[in-house]
Amino acid sequence: MNETMGLLMIGAMYENGGNTTHRLLDGHPQMYVYPFESQLGTRHVNDYLSSLFPVKYRWPKFALESSPQDDYADIIDEECKVRARTPEVSKFRHVRFDLSDDERRERFVSYANEARRSRATNVMAFFKATFDAWGNCRRSGEERFFVGYSPIVVVDAATILAEVAGSHFLHIVRNPWSAYADTKKRAVPLSLGHYMLAWATNQYYALMFRDRFPDRFHLVRIEDVMADPMRTLGEFCEKLGLRRSASLSQPSWNGEALTEVYPWGTIRVPTPEANLATAKELSADEIEGVRRRAAHYLDALGYETVFSQLTG
Numbered sequence: 001m002n003e004t005m006g007l008l009m010i011g012a013m014y015e016n017g018g019n020t021t022h023r024l025l026d027g028h029p030q031m032y033v034y035p036f037e038s039q040l041g042t043r044h045v046n047d048y049l050s051s052l053f054p055v056k057y058r059w060p061k062f063a064l065e066s067s068p069q070d071d072y073a074d075i076i077d078e079e080c081k082v083r084a085r086t087p088e089v090s091k092f093r094h095v096r097f098d099l100s101d102d103e104r105r106e107r108f109v110s111y112a113n114e115a116r117r118s119r120a121t122n123v124m125a126f127f128k129a130t131f132d133a134w135g136n137c138r139r140s141g142e143e144r145f146f147v148g149y150s151p152i153v154v155v156d157a158a159t160i161l162a163e164v165a166g167s168h169f170l171h172i173v174r175n176p177w178s179a180y181a182d183t184k185k186r187a188v189p190l191s192l193g194h195y196m197l198a199w200a201t202n203q204y205y206a207l208m209f210r211d212r213f214p215d216r217f218h219l220v221r222i223e224d225v226m227a228d229p230m231r232t233l234g235e236f237c238e239k240l241g242l243r244r245s246a247s248l249s250q251p252s253w254n255g256e257a258l259t260e261v262y263p264w265g266t267i268r269v270p271t272p273e274a275n276l277a278t279a280k281e282l283s284a285d286e287i288e289g290v291r292r293r294a295a296h297y298l299d300a301l302g303y304e305t306v307f308s309q310l311t312g
Contacts, residue, residue: 008230019265027247
């Protein structure tokens with residue numbers, strides 16, 4: 001494996017298109033794209049954001065006085081570990097996934113012991129061990145970036161960019177009406193107030209970090225991806241020094257085309273028409289409630305016209 005691999009982390013508020021973008025990048029020959037959400041967080045994460053966002057989605061914190069074996073166990077990585085260890089209960093049990101979590105742990109420990117222990121070296125060892133141990137992983141031999149995705153990890157983007165040399169961050173945003181309408185479909189949905197506080201917090205950090213790190217922090221609207229994934233994601237890839245790839249037009253998993261992104265994400269059909277239709281599922285009171293709570297971000301993100309489409 002290329003020892004100079006870079007790291008691209010993707011973040012997005014729930015139902016904002018992070019999984020869709022992750023799956024559109026999946027087939028790119030210059031990327032090792034993590035098979036599921038890369039839930040890197042650990043139980044040691046404890047700060048002023050811990051009550052708003054699940055720690056499994058956060059940039060990890062390790063007890064570095066312990067051991068690499070303990071570090072590996074602390075990484076939550078729920079989706080991947082469940083699929084590897086108890087596939088019969090995984091929502092991804094329908095896909096072939098040849099990975100032994102025990103083998104991955106052994107490789108992680110070996111890689112972590114080769115370098116000075118730190119959060120960054122642990123994370124890169126984790127990605128490297130995953131792709132080494134994943135037996136049926138599609139490989140081109142041209143890979144230059146590990147690609148991970150964790151919802152809401154944008155709140156930690158400054159730390160990621162500071163700690164991992166040459167890393168990039170891609171934040172995906174979706175208009176808040178469509179996003180809230182989709183989150184209502186969950187078995188236990190967040191309230192409008194709770195959801196919009198989290199959505200606005202994501203955009204606050206994204207706009208701030210875009211200004212602080214203009215060359216390494218990238219903000220993309222899922223609406224632009226839906227309208228023309230080849231153009232939108234192709235332009236983004238070129239900013240990373242990667243070529244455009246025809247694979248960007250089709251969501252996939254391990255290079256195999258998906259007819260819908262579900263169960264990787266809740267956006268089943270990523271088209272502009274379906275996106276607007278989803279927003280129109282909201283009541284007039286909900287549409288106005290979302291507008292009030294998102295008001296300071298609508299102009300900055302180009303979403304005032306969506307409100308007009310919903311109320312005109």
